[in-house]
Amino acid sequence: MDTFNHVNLATIQAMSTAPLLDVRSLSIAFGKQPAVRDISFQINPGETLGLVGESGSGKSATSLAILRLLAPSAQVSGHIAFAGEPLLPLPEAAMRRHRGSSIAMIFQEPMTALNPSMRIGAQIAEALQAHHPEIAASAVKQKVLDAMQEVGLPDPEQRLRDYPHQFSGGQRQRILIAMALINRPHLLIADEPTTALDVTVQAQILHLLKELRQTHNLSMLFISHDLAVVSQVADRVAVMQHGQIVEQAPTETLFRHPQHPYTRSLIAAAPTMRTDKNRPLASPINAMQ
Ligand SMILES: Nc1ncnc2c1ncn2[C@@H]1O[C@H](COP(=O)(O)OP(=O)(O)O)[C@@H](O)[C@H]1O
Ligand SMILES: [Mg+2]
Secondary structure (H helix, E strand, C coil): CCCCCCHHHHHHHHHCCCCCEEEEEEEEEEEEEEEEEEEEECCCCCCCCEEEEEECHHHHHHHHHCCCCCCCCEEEEEEEEEEEEEECCCCCHHHHHHHHCCEEECCCCCCHHHHCCCHHHHHHHHHHHHHHHCCCCHHHHHHHHHHHHHCEEEEEECCCCHHHHCCCCCHHHHHHHHHHHCCCCCCCEEEECCCCCCCCHHHHHHHHHHHHHHHHHCCEEEEECCHHHHHHCCCEEEECCCCCCEEEHHHHHHHHHCCCCCHHHHHHHHHHHCCCCCCCCCHHHHHHH
């Protein structure tokens, strides 16, 4: 069923002991300014890695480097492999086949990622047809409806013809998640996907992402400046500061035994970001279960 992508699932399962994403000694600089300094991390099949750190610490630059979407002026060095295939030396055409297909991405601000003058049904269809021009128009419509259904958009048949501004912020993020998942990616990169949303909607989107990663055995790179948010979805957390990963551990270990002072300061700040300030420090761990 899932031989949909050119990186087929059997290949990935055959090498299931190998990481799906392997980033080693990645450095990124803009001119003389280093943005990311010699970072390494791996994401195993089905695993979610949280990348947390203050604004400007290099999280987005890292995610854009994986998809090779950084400005040409950025200098990137190191090694990035997806399902065993090194991405940095790939020709652009081969990279394009990965983007939005085997590796998909969602961003912070759903409105800017959507085309305001295009009906959402057509936008979701376009995401599918970009990688699967062979699918017949009738089948495309059904797949779009299924995708809308799956992300909990109400009345898909009626709403297909609506424009982005007719949806709420949370619904727009659901539309982007539908577009990201319609090609059955193996890796989803989510860069601050709930930061622009209010707390209640943020919780709903986190719940949806958790559900979808189960049903699709999805691997995720989940990026946020907010450790409390990251700890709700991540199996492991990498903490970034000034372009470096200062600590990396399973989520529970990170909370119980933080090693780095910066991690401790993030944990100390976490309860004040939560709605119930009286909860004990360990509450983000409870929230994971
Ligand atoms: N296109 C760019 N040109 C120059 N500097 C950039 C560019 N993109 C990011 N940077 C710089 O790289 C650093 C890391 O940025 P970024 O990865 O966006 O941080 P984060 O996502 O953690 O907030 C910052 O100092 C930022 O100013
Ligand atoms: Mg960012």
